[in-house]
Amino acid sequence: MEIGVDRERCAGAGMCALTAPEVFDQDEEDGRVRLLTARPVDGQRAAARLAAGVCPAAAITLGD
Template sequence: MTITVDRDRCVGAGMCALTAPEVFDQDDEEGRVVVLDTEPAPAHQAAARHAAGLCPAAAITVTATDTTTHQQ
């Protein structure tokens, strides 16, 4: 999984930082989202997805990463 954010869309609600503090924080100046880990460990992925779903501004995008390798 890869996480990206649109800080221009962020309204500083803080749901991300409360829901997945290992992955998200807020800056001190404007309270906007800061990604601490763009590729979180499996243990934090469910919380990161949940945080993205809770974001009132839809500023967080979670993209699945294909970890399978194709051999011929």
């Protein structure tokens, strides 16, 4: 699984950092998404998938 984030689309709501804190963080300054790892390991994938699903701005993409 490879994760992509679009900081232009990001609304800074924090749903990703709340749902998958090992994969996503929020920028200290503007609150927008920061990717901690583009390739989450086994125990992180389900949360990453959920985070992509709940992102209000559809700013997270999941690749193979």
